[in-house]
Amino acid sequence: MRYIGKEMSRVDGVAKVTGKARYASEYKVNNPAYGYIVQSEIAKGTIKSIDVSKAEKLPGVLKILTHRNSLKVEEQSRQFRALQNDKIVFCGQPIALVIADTFEQARYAANLVSVEYDREQSATDFDNLGRTQTRSSPARGKPAEEFEAAPVKIEAEYSIPIEHHNPMEPHAATAFWEGDKLTIFDKSQGVYGVRGHLARSFGIAAENVNVISLFVGGAFGASLNVNYYPFITALAAKEVGRPVKVNYTRRQMFTGHGYRPYTAQKVSIGAGSDGKLRSIIHEAATNTSSYEDFTEGTTRFGRTLYQCPNYDSPYYLLKSDLPTPTWMRAPGAVSGAFAIESAIDELAYKLDIDPVELRLINYAEKDPDSGKPFSSKELKTCFTRGAKKFGWERRKMEPRSMRDGNWLVGWGTATGTWGAFQAPAGVNIRLNNDGTVLVGSGTTDIGPGTYTVITIIAAEVLGIAPEKITFKLGDTDLPRAPSQGGSLTTASVGSAVYGAAGEVRKKLLSFVDKKDGSPLFGAKFEETELADGNLRLKNDPSKGIRIVDVLKEAQMAYVEVDYQSSPSPERQNYTTMAHGAQFVEVKVEERLGIVKVTKVVEATACGRIINPLTSHSQEMGGVVWGIGMALHEATEIDHRYGKMMTTNLADYHVPVNADVHFIETEFVEEKDEIVNELGIKGMGELCLVGIPAAIANAVFHATGKRVRDLPITPDKLL
Amino acid sequence: MRPFKFNSASNVRDAVNAVSKNDSAKFIAGGTNLVDLMKEDVERPTELVDVSRIDLRQIRSEGDSIIIGAMAKNTETANHPLVKMNLPLLSQAIFAGASPQIRNMATNGGNLMQRTRCVYFYDTSMPCNKREKGSGCAAKEGLNRMHAIFGWSDECVAVHPSDMCVALAALDAVVRVEGPDGKEGKAREIGFADFHRLPADDPTRDNTLKHGELITAISIPKNRFARNSYYLKVRDRASYAFALVSVAAAAELDGKKINAVRIALGGVAHKPWRASKAESFLKGNEAVAENFEKAAALELEGAKPLGHNEYKVELAKRAIVRALQKAVR
Numbered sequence A: 001m002r003y004i005g006k007e008m009s010r011v012d013g014v015a016k017v018t019g020k021a022r023y024a025s026e027y028k029v030n031n032p033a034y035g036y037i038v039q040s041e042i043a044k045g046t047i048k049s050i051d052v053s054k055a056e057k058l059p060g061v062l063k064i065l066t067h068r069n070s071l072k073v074e075e076q077s078r079q080f081r082a083l084q085n086d087k088i089v090f091c092g093q094p095i096a097l098v099i100a101d102t103f104e105q106a107r108y109a110a111n112l113v114s115v116e117y118d119r120e121q122s123a124t125d126f127d128n129l130g131r132t133q134t135r136s137s138p139a140r141g142k143p144a145e146e147f148e149a150a151p152v153k154i155e156a157e158y159s160i161p162i163e164h165h166n167p168m169e170p171h172a173a174t175a176f177w178e179g180d181k182l183t184i185f186d187k188s189q190g191v192y193g194v195r196g197h198l199a200r201s202f203g204i205a206a207e208n209v210n211v212i213s214l215f216v217g218g219a220f221g222a223s224l225n226v227n228y229y230p231f232i233t234a235l236a237a238k239e240v241g242r243p244v245k246v247n248y249t250r251r252q253m254f255t256g257h258g259y260r261p262y263t264a265q266k267v268s269i270g271a272g273s274d275g276k277l278r279s280i281i282h283e284a285a286t287n288t289s290s291y292e293d294f295t296e297g298t299t300r301f302g303r304t305l306y307q308c309p310n311y312d313s314p315y316y317l318l319k320s321d322l323p324t325p326t327w328m329r330a331p332g333a334v335s336g337a338f339a340i341e342s343a344i345d346e347l348a349y350k351l352d353i354d355p356v357e358l359r360l361i362n363y364a365e366k367d368p369d370s371g372k373p374f375s376s377k378e379l380k381t382c383f384t385r386g387a388k389k390f391g392w393e394r395r396k397m398e399p400r401s402m403r404d405g406n407w408l409v410g411w412g413t414a415t416g417t418w419g420a421f422q423a424p425a426g427v428n429i430r431l432n433n434d435g436t437v438l439v440g441s442g443t444t445d446i447g448p449g450t451y452t453v454i455t456i457i458a459a460e461v462l463g464i465a466p467e468k469i470t471f472k473l474g475d476t477d478l479p480r481a482p483s484q485g486g487s488l489t490t491a492s493v494g495s496a497v498y499g500a501a502g503e504v505r506k507k508l509l510s511f512v513d514k515k516d517g518s519p520l521f522g523a524k525f526e527e528t529e530l531a532d533g534n535l536r537l538k539n540d541p542s543k544g545i546r547i548v549d550v551l552k553e554a555q556m557a558y559v560e561v562d563y564q565s566s567p568s569p570e571r572q573n574y575t576t577m578a579h580g581a582q583f584v585e586v587k588v589e590e591r592l593g594i595v596k597v598t599k600v601v602e603a604t605a606c607g608r609i610i611n612p613l614t615s616h617s618q619e620m621g622g623v624v625w626g627i628g629m630a631l632h633e634a635t636e637i638d639h640r641y642g643k644m645m646t647t648n649l650a651d652y653h654v655p656v657n658a659d660v661h662f663i664e665t666e667f668v669e670e671k672d673e674i675v676n677e678l679g680i681k682g683m684g685e686l687c688l689v690g691i692p693a694a695i696a697n698a699v700f701h702a703t704g705k706r707v708r709d710l711p712i713t714p715d716k717l718l
Numbered sequence B: 001m002r003p004f005k006f007n008s009a010s011n012v013r014d015a016v017n018a019v020s021k022n023d024s025a026k027f028i029a030g031g032t033n034l035v036d037l038m039k040e041d042v043e044r045p046t047e048l049v050d051v052s053r054i055d056l057r058q059i060r061s062e063g064d065s066i067i068i069g070a071m072a073k074n075t076e077t078a079n080h081p082l083v084k085m086n087l088p089l090l091s092q093a094i095f096a097g098a099s100p101q102i103r104n105m106a107t108n109g110g111n112l113m114q115r116t117r118c119v120y121f122y123d124t125s126m127p128c129n130k131r132e133k134g135s136g137c138a139a140k141e142g143l144n145r146m147h148a149i150f151g152w153s154d155e156c157v158a159v160h161p162s163d164m165c166v167a168l169a170a171l172d173a174v175v176r177v178e179g180p181d182g183k184e185g186k187a188r189e190i191g192f193a194d195f196h197r198l199p200a201d202d203p204t205r206d207n208t209l210k211h212g213e214l215i216t217a218i219s220i221p222k223n224r225f226a227r228n229s230y231y232l233k234v235r236d237r238a239s240y241a242f243a244l245v246s247v248a249a250a251a252e253l254d255g256k257k258i259n260a261v262r263i264a265l266g267g268v269a270h271k272p273w274r275a276s277k278a279e280s281f282l283k284g285n286e287a288v289a290e291n292f293e294k295a296a297a298l299e300l301e302g303a304k305p306l307g308h309n310e311y312k313v314e315l316a317k318r319a320i321v322r323a324l325q326k327a328v329r
């Protein structure tokens, strides 16, 4: 490989640090107006009256949209839609959009909109919400009986509060109409989803909606499902006949679009005294809204993790008067891992078996749920290499046995897994006779470095230097491709580029394989390759023609290929997953309960690494997320009002620089010929999955105190 | 935000006159607290008078005191050699607060005047006696993990958020203010203990400053604590978070014997809390852990925790002990 596997700086890096990269609300449009969202102050009830007269009279105010004058849509799904009726279903629900000449005029006017409600008692206190069982995978074996019969048992309950994504870039859109053609710059993880949603909303053809999202300032799932604001932004633009920008405030980032649900879990493990797992019952309950069911893979995580013959994983929903949760980085998996991987650590202590050892005793060589082989699984190597790098062999098993002055030292470990997914993806490649290449695919890049890795892949498979390649994404004018979510973009779009390059080669070859005197006369497709700017024979590279000459001689300005890739059917016969082993050192102030995560070693096996540089960044980012989840993040609700209260970055804590110390990453490369031709799995979520559990386990090792309710704040360790 | 008039004052007199004339006018210095509150619609001044350009930035020695100007930035104050050498406790406390960017903007006067971080105070849809007299206190039976364990009333259980002020309380600082009644250049002096107030029946007032009075400087008596002082802040993350509990501790030692000691707590009351019971127990006693623990227990006897902040009682005890240990080390 010439480019794949080599470090490459981000191709969009300069644009980002010089401000040339434009985000959703930064696009220059002619004479924009600004929309400001007015939100409900109650969680449940009806709007009795809404008085906009004062606000309307303010200078600069152009229009105020409410449920009374907004366009009503025929909605197919149960997804929340703004300004459709007088019902209030969550606190902070949008109830009006003020449109004015400036943002501040709109915000001021929003303060003067006065609303009277018929208030009903809301229910958000998770301990007192009714549970409904929802779809769960069938039990394996006889989990209840085997648990009862097991000589060693662990039973423990865990909870995780609601968390919000809080990307740097808030939700925002800029929309304008030309006749009945709508253009919208939206902060989105999936432009095609937004396009379909808007076309349906306005009853226009999808082709008449152009959704553009060239740069996304972080999203983490917050922009995966279509939000309600693109519709009201577009509607506002239509109503005032001008481009309209809507940009959330930080506080508004805590409302409406979703969050990681509150999660309560109970894990019951039965084991033999040899450490062999006999039965696991992993029960989870997450909250949802009153109007929509949202479930995630909380209990799916554990099922493939260990060789355990008996397994059950019932899943319950708690209906609450809050907005619907949504996907948040490593959804379900990280929550499930916190419970399962904490419980395994508890078991290790009950059995007095080293936590790494216990995981290896129960190592699953095959998927214990389906019986299928893994397409590849280098988890064992992750554990051995990670442990070595970390220095795990020097660990003393006993809690409170290691210290550094006033600080208790603890070492913990956990496993992470995430599916190696792939989805159908389209790509367009145009290779010009000056040697430059344009690659386009309607996916997005929310920060992991998709612009860069797809450029690398295109360079590799087209045999053309990366500097000559321009990759475009984030635009519905480009071929349809999946949203960026589930860690599948590189595998999906990368496979499309791989396939398209084959088609390009086929076309190029067709210009020269029948020509007398051509060095490639009679050459078969399989015998050729694109490399170093040449179309040539694989086993005799001296027999080749420069790609640009092929085109020039054929008197072609360019060749162009549209290609659609799909996951191979072969995948069905395997379980395809990525794995990681995580090692954490914490120091805990003995008397004050302050926790510092002083060292993390993250060993990951996720197929082929395309760009070690951006991959390392992904892994570090995942660790930092894990630190936040373990130690800091919580959206607190005042249940009397059904209102989220810690809705700004002073009260909702995420790790700051001072919370992040040494993070080392190690990739155990897997040669996986099943997942796709290039052997690509995903990594953006995997890297987070085991971290909160590993930190909690390290805190236990340091202090002897098992904290089962996140986040682990100092008060819980006194 | 709501529209407002904006003026810049070039001297104390103009600033005081401008604000005195208008009941809903306010001074603005670094703006790091006030502008946030205006955006949240909590503060609604109709007029802002910028005082940051008034020449009150000096930090100097004056007789038995060190004077820090009200308009000096938090960062330059904490970094100033006079402060670092003579008042390391103050320097540490300032650095424990906020973030570098905020400290670069924040002024000393503004720091004293910053308002509580109670989440209900910030949310105009919630009852809050501090924001709207008589509307009720949502925190008392609500989310009050961050709230007071000392000196609260049924009207308000909020805490003062400043770190700098905890050190100033321990150091017996004096606040110099000039108001509409005073003579030009003649400051009224307010002892630090009397500057901030407990909520009692009027939580709308954080302190005893009158409308139109401008803080011009803070004077700190020179002391012999420089060698043995420590500011300890316990918070939910390593930086950029308000204190769960903080302790400013300073001692003057004669061998093992404590000649003089100062202890103030942050994050526990509506004002920086001077731990006078602990101080009087320790004075004349030996600087050993056992005494620190006794002193801390004595001080916390008077604590009255709320629904979610019981932990602060134990945490404050331990923090007092740890801060004293670090101070006398």
Ligand SMILES: Cc1cc2nc3c(=O)[nH]c(=O)nc-3n(C[C@H](O)[C@H](O)[C@H](O)COP(=O)(O)OP(=O)(O)OC[C@H]3O[C@@H](n4cnc5c(N)ncnc54)[C@H](O)[C@@H]3O)c2cc1C
Binding pocket: A650, B026, B027, B028, B029, B030, B031, B032, B033, B034, B035, B036, B051, B070, B071, B074, B096, B097, B098, B099, B102, B105, B106, B107, B108, B109, B110, B111, B112, B113, B114, B161, B162, B163, B164, B213, B214, B215, B216, B240, B241, B242, B243
């Ligand atoms: C996210 C965040 C985190 C923070 N964390 C901390 C922390 O951990 N610890 C901490 O101590 N602080 C913290 N702060 C608060 C910060 O220290 C204050 O915002 C700052 O000190 C205020 O100073 P300023 O000059 O910006 O005041 P301004 O915002 O300009 O004014 C604040 C108030 O003081 C009044 N005022 C200003 N100057 C004078 C004067 N000379 N005389 C009379 N009245 C005056 C104004 O009228 C206004 O009411 C934090 C702030 C933020 C935004």
Ligand code: SF4
Binding pocket: B116, B118, B119, B120, B121, B127, B128, B129, B130, B131, B136, B137, B138, B139, B140, B155, B156, B157, B158, B203
């Ligand atoms: S504690 Fe004080 S600031 Fe907080 S809600 Fe009660 S009255 Fe308002």
